[in-house]
Amino acid sequence: AIASPVFGVTSSPDGIDGQSYDYIVIGGGTAGLTVASRLSEDPAVSVLVVEAGADDRDNPEVFDIYEFTAAFFGPLDWAYPAEEGRTINSGKTLGGSSSINGGLWTRGSMAQYDAWTTLLEESDADVGWNWNGLFPYMRKSEHFLPPNADQITKGAEFDPAVHGSSGPVFSSFSHGIAGHPNCVTMNPLSINYDANDLRSSSAQSYLTPVENTRMNWVTLVQHLVTKIVWSQTTIPLVASGIEFATYTNTTNGTTRYTAHARKEVILAAGAIRSPAILQLSGVGDSDLLGPLNITTLLDLKTVGKNLQEQTNTAMACGGTGFPVDGTGPDDTIAYPNLFQLFGNASNAKVAELESSIPEWAASQAVNAYSAEALETIFRAQADIVLTDKAPMIEMYYVTGPNVTFDQIAVNLWQLLPFSRGQVAIVSTDPFEYPNIHVNYFNVSFDLDIQVAGLKLLRKIFRTPPISDLSTGETVPGAAVPDDAEGGSDADWEAYIMANFGSVMHPVGTTAMLRRELGGVVDAHLKVYDTANVRVVDASIFPIQLSAHLSATVYGVAEKAADLIKAAQ
Numbered sequence: 176a177i178a179s180p181v182f183g184v185t186s187s188p189d190g191i192d193g194q195s196y197d198y199i200v201i202g203g204g205t206a207g208l209t210v211a212s213r214l215s216e217d218p219a220v221s222v223l224v225v226e227a228g229a230d231d232r233d234n235p236e237v238f239d240i241y242e243f244t245a246a247f248f249g250p251l252d253w254a255y256p257a258e259e260g261r262t263i264n265s266g267k268t269l270g271g272s273s274s275i276n277g278g279l280w281t282r283g284s285m286a287q288y289d290a291w292t293t294l295l296e297e298s299d300a301d302v303g304w305n306w307n308g309l310f311p312y313m314r315k316s317e318h319f320l321p322p323n324a325d326q327i328t329k330g331a332e333f334d335p336a337v338h339g340s341s342g343p344v345f346s347s348f349s350h351g352i353a354g355h356p357n358c359v360t361m362n363p364l365s366i367n368y369d370a371n372d373l374r375s376s377s378a379q380s381y382l383t384p385v386e387n388t389r390m391n392w393v394t395l396v397q398h399l400v401t402k403i404v405w406s407q408t409t410i411p412l413v414a415s416g417i418e419f420a421t422y423t424n425t426t427n428g429t430t431r432y433t434a435h436a437r438k439e440v441i442l443a444a445g446a447i448r449s450p451a452i453l454q455l456s457g458v459g460d461s462d463l464l465g466p467l468n469i470t471t472l473l474d475l476k477t478v479g480k481n482l483q484e485q486t487n488t489a490m491a492c493g494g495t496g497f498p499v500d501g502t503g504p505d506d507t508i509a510y511p512n513l514f515q516l517f518g519n520a521s522n523a524k525v526a527e528l529e530s531s532i533p534e535w536a537a538s539q540a541v542n543a544y545s546a547e548a549l550e551t552i553f554r555a556q557a558d559i560v561l562t563d564k565a566p567m568i569e570m571y572y573v574t575g576p577n578v579t580f581d582q583i584a585v586n587l588w589q590l591l592p593f594s595r596g597q598v599a600i601v602s603t604d605p606f607e608y609p610n611i612h613v614n615y616f617n618v619s620f621d622l623d624i625q626v627a628g629l630k631l632l633r634k635i636f637r638t639p640p641i642s643d644l645s646t647g648e649t650v651p652g653a654a655v656p657d658d659a660e661g662g663s664d665a666d667w668e669a670y671i672m673a674n675f676g677s678v679m680h681p682v683g684t685t686a687m688l689r690r691e692l693g694g695v696v697d698a699h700l701k702v703y704d705t706a707n708v709r710v711v712d713a714s715i716f717p718i719q720l721s722a723h724l725s726a727t728v729y730g731v732a733e734k735a736a737d738l739i740k741a742a743q
């Protein structure tokens with residue numbers, strides 16, 4: 176039953192080129208290794224994963240989360256350029272972004288997952304794309320190590336009911352945890368306390384434990400999938416496999432290898448590359464593909480559209496030299512909602528949000544299916560903000576070794592943008608990066624939220640207990656002159672536009688939505704009008720979450736594996 180003469184992890188196409196597998200997974204990242212690991216639990220099923228990056232599990236930039244950010248802009252980072260000189264860092268290594276991320280282990284609010292179902296066909300309501308359907312899968316992926324007495328003294332709390340205890344991904348508070356949190360939460364990280372805070376990437380958790388025994392699973396690294404190969408090009412399209420080429424930091428291989436999929440091809444190349452691979456394979460907007468001389472096999476207009484990415488602005492204060500009293504990854508977050516941001520002015524902001532939706536939908540429609548579709552999606556998003564009161568801002572406190580400014584620093588970002596962008600290939604060269612147009616702050620409300628967050632943070636910096644630790648604001652400091660209101664909106668806006676960064680949380684580019692809303696995949700994550708191609712990664716999130724994304728990506732991939740198993 177074993178198709179491939181090789182298993183485990185290899186960088187050589189020998190014994191893989193020309194072979195057949197039941198499932199081929201494109202991208203050995205967060206979701207890709209999760210789904211491959213679950214599918215290969217059945218020894219009768221063979222799985223090939225092709226990953227562009229190398230196997231860097233023994234590189235401290237990967238395994239040592241205390242070195243978070245060391246991988247940025249190096250060989251382990253795609254460092255995708257977006258417009259306005261911004262960069263979306265993204266893992267180019269086995270384990271994908273889970274191998275280089277900050278490890279914060281957070282989830283969105285229940286209503287944010289429930290909204291996914293409201294955007295699907297009514298007949299798909301029972302597939303379980305809601306909190307009740309996803310929560311068990313998020314728990315399934317997790318092995319939470321409860322804080323010890325020392326960590327509890329320093330502020331770590333937990334509720335065992337919300338954590339998994341026997342999944343592959345370790346989550347725990349770090350050895351170096353410090354502090355006495357006030358109005359913030361201390362979050363666990365995807366690390367293993369019992370293994371000296373070792374990063375628990377998808378590679379470390381889903382692959383390492385089984386790589387020498389799962390003879391039905393092979394992972395080919397340092398090879399880039401160049402396109403999906405089709406055996407039927409009429410609807411429904413049938414994929415027969417993939418084409419791939421050697422890829423290292425010095426080589427874009429010219430030889431094209433192939434592998435055949437007996438059952439399915441599963442795209443898990445992340446929110447920037449999964450849509451690009453579909454486009455390279457003739458699935459996308461004919462208006463994009465035609466001029467590139469790519470035959471449009473499926474004129475699926477929204478492939479690459481509905482891109483939602485967040486925007487970060489840092490603020491900092493000088494510290495009094497207080498003892499940090501700890502080491503390691505930052506873990507402290509505050510999550511204000513719209514009402515907490517605007518206080519007495521909330522009613523006006525609510526009214527503005529509710530009345531502006533048609534206008535925003537019209538202005539963003541070029542990056543979506545239609546204004547009408549986007550209006551429905553925006554109403555779901557507004558409901559999350561107004562009724563569920565989901566967080567609109569993340570304040571991520573940076574006091575550890577990664578502090579880039581002063582002793583007290585906060586990265587602050589708008590969590591739920593209404594601006595929509597898109598990813599589009601620019602040539603038929605699969606090695607060339609697609610054009611990434613995030614459309615940062617195109618809906619001015621997104622900028623208003625960022626301003627309100629920074630004003631609130633300025634107030635927090637001035638208020639005990641944090642003010643007792645501070646010698647005063649240094650970033651932006653005088654660059655945004657203070658007044659009774661905490662600085663003018665115009666000054667804040669100018670400062671943000673000159674200084675914001677991308678948060679590296681892109682989603683939505685092959686969104687799971689009903690057809691009339693412009694979905695690329697259906698409730699079974701199958702690309703519409705294909706027989707056997709699915710997308711399993713952050714691309715399928717229809718709307719952003721008020722959370723870091725990896726815990727949800729694992730949950731999605733765990734659920735996807737069960738959907739795929741059930742379909743056979």
Ligand SMILES: Cc1cc2nc3c(=O)[nH]c(=O)nc-3n(C[C@H](O)[C@H](O)[C@H](O)COP(=O)(O)OP(=O)(O)OC[C@H]3O[C@@H](n4cnc5c(N)ncnc54)[C@H](O)[C@@H]3O)c2cc1C
Pocket residue numbers: 201202203204205206207225226227228264265266267268269270271272273275276277278279280281398399400401443444445446448449452679680681711712713714723724725726728
């Ligand atoms: C720097 C950074 C910090 C982050 N911090 C946090 C955090 O603290 N907490 C959190 O929960 N989330 C965080 N995130 C977000 C989270 O890690 C990602 O959203 C999530 O890991 C995405 O998973 P994915 O499976 O969609 O994509 P990825 O994990 O990025 O996997 C995609 C994989 O596909 C590969 N690939 C791409 N194209 C091809 C191709 N053509 N052929 C073969 N392989 C290909 C890539 O190399 C990659 O390995 C962070 C992300 C980044 C980048």
